[in-house]
Amino acid sequence: MTAAADDMTAGSTGRTRASIFARSSAYLQAAPLAIILGCFLLLPIVMIAVVSFWDYDFAQMYPDFITLNYAETLGSWVTWKTYLNTLRYAAIVWALTLFIGFWVAYYLAFHIRTTTMQMVLFLVCTVPFLTSNIIRMISxxxxxxxxxxxxxxxxxxxxxxxPVEWLLYSDFAVVLAMVHLYTLFMVTPIFNTLMRIDRSLVEAARDAGATSWQILWNVIIPLAKPGMAIGTIFVVTLVMADFSTVQVMSGGQSASVALMMKNQMSLLQYPAAAANAVVLLVLVLLMVAGILRIVDIRKEL
Amino acid sequence: MSHEKRSLEFWVLSAFFVLFVLFLYGPLSAIVILSFQGENGGLTFPLNGLSLHWFANLFERQAVGDFGGSFRRSFLLGAMVMIVTVVVSLLAGLAFRRRFLGATALFYLAVASLVVPSIIISLGIGVLFQQIGLRPSWYGSAFGAHLTWTLPFGVLIMFAVFNRFSPSYEEAARDLGASSWQTFAHVLLPMIAPSLIGVGLFGFTLSYDEFARTLMTAGTFNTLPLEIYGMTTNVTTPVLYALGTVTTLFSFLVIAATLGIIVWLGRRRTRG
Known part of the structure; x- marks a missing residue:
């Protein structure tokens, strides 16, 4: 944001007119983003919140104001079990991706000596993530x-x-596939923060007699925390929203919140799915808000 | 950087990295190999002869749904999403360089777009279209749904780019008498072109592979990922792998072409 402040003061002649023009042009430039997100993000979420209070039968929804959908969702033991199961997936996948992601990023940032090689190896990690998730699951x-x-x-x-039976169509397979699909979302932000660590800090620690383990623990990991936080946001929200991996890799034997929603949607029980969506959304946003208290994303970009 | 001898840590981490790369590419290569399965072969190893049978099977229209049509739709949708993502992210990035009312709110709205579960967006847009009486379609509702996923990436990348971009280049251009359009077109745009191409690549591939957001919004005609998802439950021949091989190859081509363009732009800039 300092760039913006500089801009405001650096304008030379015709300061007021230019700044009025600049101001209105900023609004024009921001408008397309605001309109698209307003129509396809805010409105649909408002719609879901409204519909979650509607009544429905096998064919149709009826505008109403009932809390039955929430009562049914929150009153059911199955729902709680499904939420717990989803949170369990999130915790396990988070721990694994954080571990793998940190060491891969650390290796790339501190052990690879040329920038070209760093970029090549980083691309090698990135490419699979730009191909189809479903194909990568099937593989x-x-x-x-x-x-x-x-x-x-x-x-x-x-x-x-x-033959071992639990390798495929099991919780093991679900977690393995999620780690396979989502690790890059941890590697990239951590790599980004590690690359911005001032190398003289490491030198200073070494000169002061720190072992490489102490350098890692007391210098590098604390400085990498913002990257870990951003990676955590990605991984946790992706796992909490996942239904296809759970469906394909568990062979229909495990459940997640999003999968439960998808099944309700295919039965045209939209208000029930909407109530579930509101609960899930509140949960996810609370988790993200919690993480954002630790890290200021705008500073890390 | 340091020039001392490689430590034990280096070798341990190298082994870890190699394992990670094998983990990423191993399964993918398994289905590439298996897509050349002989005519009587099954879904697993060993290979029962080698053939192109399953690729031929893929292009017979009746065999596996509408592969050609869904590919065409996914490609067009990806291209549309790519163009809109690049333009809108660039504009938003420029806007965020100045202070304007609601800048913080808009920024966090973009972040929210990234963290809201995709199935919720799918459901919301689906129900919204139903209630307004609009017919969901891949070029309407699914297009909007994909933008809620690609735009935040684009905006965050542009935000990062402009955070590192010194305004002195533009000031120099302005001092030399360039109009604001000339400053934009001849100074700013060439400098951020590689990032914009990167945003375009993200926009295309994220849309081309997007599945959850298309679920409720595609309308009558399937996109490619929906078609593949349908196949996972009812196709039990290696034609599934052939499809995987073809689409993955296509993704690789797109990535390679994009990197080629970025490298070419870089060379041209250093030369000229």
Whole structure:
């Protein structure tokens, strides 16, 4: 925001006219974004909040003001179990992606010496994330399946007598696929903050006699926290919103909140799905608000 | 940087990194290999002969739904999303360089767009269109739904770019008598062009692969990811892998072309 402040004071001649023009042009420039997000983000969310109080039957919704949808959602034991299960996925995937993401980012930022090599290796990590999520999920089937690569290898080597059944269509498969899909969202922000750490701090710590473990623990990790926080926002919100990975990788045996919503939607129970959506949205926004108290995103960009 | 001998830490982390890359690419290569499965082969190894049977199968219209049509729709939608994302993000990035009323609110609205679960946006737009009496379509409701996912990325990238962009270049141009349009077109735009191309790549690939946001908003005609998702439940032949190979190859081509353009722009700038 300092750039903006400089701009305001640096204007030379015709200061007032120019600044009025600049001011209105800022509004014009921001308008398309505001209009698109207003129409396709704010309005739909308002609509969901409204519809969550409506009545419905097998065919139609009826404008009303009932709290039955919330009562049914929050009063059901299944809902609570599903929320707990989703939070469990979020916690496990968060821990794993944070661990993997930090070490990968740390390796790229501190152990690769040339910028070109850094960029090449970073791209190698990035490319799979720009391809289809569903294809990347499916690609685990020939690896983890009953007759898949892992099982063939294990049976062939005589480690297990019969194929391991829990590799595919299980919670294990769901978590593995989510880590596979979402780790980059942790690597990128952490890599970004690590690259901005002043290297002389590390030198100073070393001159002062710190071991490399102490440097890592007392200098680098504290400075990497904003990147970890941003990565956490991405990973947690993606896992909380996930239904396709849970559906495909658990073979329909596990549930997540979004999957529950999707099933309600396919039964045309929109008000019930809407009530669920409001609860999920409040939960996710509270989590993000909590993380944003630790980090100022605008400073980190 | 340091020139001392490589430590143990380096070798341990190198091994970890190699494992990570194998983890990323291993399964993908498995389905690429399996898509060349022989005619009588199944969904898993071993290969039962080699053939292009499943690729041929893919292009027969009846075999697996409407692959050609859904690909065309996804491609067009991706292109539309890309153009709008680049233009709107650039404009918003320029706006955020100045102070204006509601700047903070708009910024956090963009962040919110990133964190709101995609299925909620899908449901909301679906119900909204239904209530206004508009017919959902891939070029209308799904287009808007995709923009709520690509625009925040574009805006955050532009925000980061302009945070590092010194206004002295523009001041110099202005002092030399350039109009504000000339300053924009000849000074600012060439300097941020690589970032804009990056935003375009994000816009295209995120839309081309987007699934959850299209679920309730695509209307009558499926996009490619919806088509593939449908196939995961009812197709039990390697034609699924052939489709995966083809779309992944296409994504790789798009990425390679984009990187090519960025490198070419960089060379041209340093030369000229």
């Amino acid at each position: 685990w089937i020939p690896v983890l399946g009953r007759n898949g690569l892992v099982n063939s290898a294990l049976v062939g080597a005589g480690i297990v007598p019969a």
